[in-house]
Structures are given as structure tokens and as C-alpha cells.
Amino acid sequence: MHKIIKSSFLKWAGGKKRLLSILDKFMPENIERYFEPFLGSGAFFFYLVQTQKKFQAILSDSNFELINTFKELRDSTNELIDILYEHQVNYYKNREKYYYFIRDEYITKNNTELAGRFIFLNKACYNGLYRVNRSGNFNVPHGRYINPKICNKEKLLDCSELLRISDVKISCDVYKNITSKCENNDFIYLDPPYFPISKTSNFTDYTKESFGLLEHNELAKEYERLNSIGSKVILSNSNSEYIKTLYKKHDIIKIKSSRNISCNPNKRQNHYDLIILNFDKKTKDKKILPEINSNSNSNSNSPNTNSIKQ
Numbered sequence: 001m002h003k004i005i006k007s008s009f010l011k012w013a014g015g016k017k018r019l020l021s022i023l024d025k026f027m028p029e030n031i032e033r034y035f036e037p038f039l040g041s042g043a044f045f046f047y048l049v050q051t052q053k054k055f056q057a058i059l060s061d062s063n064f065e066l067i068n069t070f071k072e073l074r075d076s077t078n079e080l081i082d083i084l085y086e087h088q089v090n091y092y093k094n095r096e097k098y099y100y101f102i103r104d105e106y107i108t109k110n111n112t113e114l115a116g117r118f119i120f121l122n123k124a125c126y127n128g129l130y131r132v133n134r135s136g137n138f139n140v141p142h143g144r145y146i147n148p149k150i151c152n153k154e155k156l157l158d159c160s161e162l163l164r165i166s167d168v169k170i171s172c173d174v175y176k177n178i179t180s181k182c183e184n185n186d187f188i189y190l191d192p193p194y195f196p197i198s199k200t201s202n203f204t205d206y207t208k209e210s211f212g213l214l215e216h217n218e219l220a221k222e223y224e225r226l227n228s229i230g231s232k233v234i235l236s237n238s239n240s241e242y243i244k245t246l247y248k249k250h251d252i253i254k255i256k257s258s259r260n261i262s263c264n265p266n267k268r269q270n271h272y273d274l275i276i277l278n279f280d281k282k283t284k285d286k287k288i289l290p291e292i293n294s295n296s297n298s299n300s301n302s303p304n305t306n307s308i309k310q
Ligand SMILES: C[S@@+](CC[C@H](N)C(=O)[O-])C[C@H]1O[C@@H](n2cnc3c(N)ncnc32)[C@H](O)[C@@H]1O
Pocket: 012, 013, 014, 015, 016, 017, 037, 038, 039, 040, 041, 042, 043, 044, 060, 061, 062, 063, 173, 174, 175, 176, 191, 192, 193, 194, 206, 207, 211
């Protein structure tokens, strides 16, 4: 029987829930220190902590409110659950009015309330998006969920426990200040805001500083530096020619995936992502995965992937 893996308490644009079984194929055999500096919902971290031997994790993101929420969930779990329960009761009385009150007028008194507001907005906003305007104010409209579970007590307790039982450091910072601490043999998962593949797909507004061409170029340089010191790095990004060029020295794997931020469910199908590796893939499990693009070239380690190493 398969173990049921508990997923993240947040829905996040670009979240990697759907890619976990694929990322799993490419992990190094042993993880001692794991870095995830574009944390988002932490989908891969929550997966690893339930499937791997104990390791040290350094989790970070430049979104202050997101990181505050992870810390409060770990350290003030019951208070946070109580706050969310109250939001849920009030929201169900007059949804739209309450949503805009919390989004635009409510003033939080401490970090636990701030985390409660963050989770409330994540659950009640349009499609679980996180987007801020130039002044850094959250500006996503009210969502269309029929009965969003604002206070999912069981999931919150599960995730809080997973954060507490593991050896985790959580901080708010830009990725470079974190990856500068990486060393030989550390395992790093880089999941930046994706490079846009079309004019309508440039979703990079997680924070008020957007992640553009310059930032992707810098990240590619950092990837090379990490490679040169012997860190093991997996990077995911959009299936764009530019990204393929930036990482052409490495193993580039094209995988089929569906995104979760389009409002039209039909448009969520048939997207491709790239996974870029600088180390040998795990070889133990070669089962064909339907998600991976099956137009495979020959690749002895992983027959089901379209490796386009150049
Ligand atoms: C694609 S999302 C990560 C999704 C995550 N892997 C998941 O499964 O939910 C990209 C994340 O990078 C963060 N971010 C954007 N620019 C950043 C920067 N310069 N340094 C660190 N984090 C950044 C955003 O706040 C966002 O949470």
C-alpha cells in the first residue's frame, strides 16, 4: 500500500505538487543538507521530509508574509488555527464583504494575525493567487470557490508537525544570500518565478520586485557557481528556448505538466516544464511516468525523459 503523502497547507502559483513524482526520480541518493530558496508553498520540502531519511533543511523565500506564515504555523499553531476558525465563521456570513474588509482594511496586531490573514486570503482569493501591486499591497480579487475551507485544522496540524519534527531553518531573504552558504554535496532545489513563454504568461508578481530577464541571467550564473563548488542542483523553469540556452551545458529534461493558475481548466493541460540537473540522475526506479514527455531520445538512465543535453 502507498503511504499517503501530506501536501502543503497553501495553494501557490507555480506550486510543484503536480511535479513531485517526477522530481523524485531525479533526486540524489542521500540528502544531508537541503536548500529551497524559492519556497512558495514548500511542496517539494513537505514531500522530501516524508519520504527521505532525516536531513537538515534551509528554507527561504523573499516574500516576508509567506515566511512569517511558515514560522507562525510551526511556532503558534493553536493560536493560528483559532484565528482561522474565526475568519471562517465571519466569512461564511457575508463572503465578499468580509474578503475585501480583510484584504483592504483589517489591521493585524501581531505576526500570528498576519499569518492568519495570509492563509485566509490564500484560501478565499481568486484561484489561490498571490500578487501584489507596486506598493506591495495584495490585490487579488475575491475567489469563486463555493465552500473554501479557510481553517483546515487537520492539514495545518500535519504541516506544523512536519516543520517541527525536522531540522529546519526558515528565513526571509533573496535567494542569493542563501545559496552563497551552499557547499559541496548540498542538495538545492531552485524553483524561481518562471521565464515567460508568451505575453500572457508573465506571472512573476509574487513580490513587488519582479523576476525578469536580468534575474534569470544572474540565477544561471549562480547555478554555474554552485555547480563549480560541487553542490547538486535541480532547477525548474518554463519550456523556453532562452532557458535552454542559459543552461545548455547541463542535463535539460522536458516534462509534461499542468499548471494550476489558469482560470480555465482546459488551459491547464499540456504545458511543458524544464528540469535542469547538474548531477547524475537516480537510476533505481525506471517506471514510465505518463507526465514525462514520452518523445524520448535515447537516455540510458531514464528512458521516459526527453533529455536534451547539448
Ligand atoms: C514558482 S514559486 C515557487 C513555488 C514552490 N516551489 C512551490 O511548490 O510552491 C517562486 C517563488 O520565488 C519567490 N521569489 C521571487 N523572487 C525571489 C528572489 N529574488 N529570491 C527568493 N525568492 C524569490 C516568490 O515569492 C515565490 O514564492
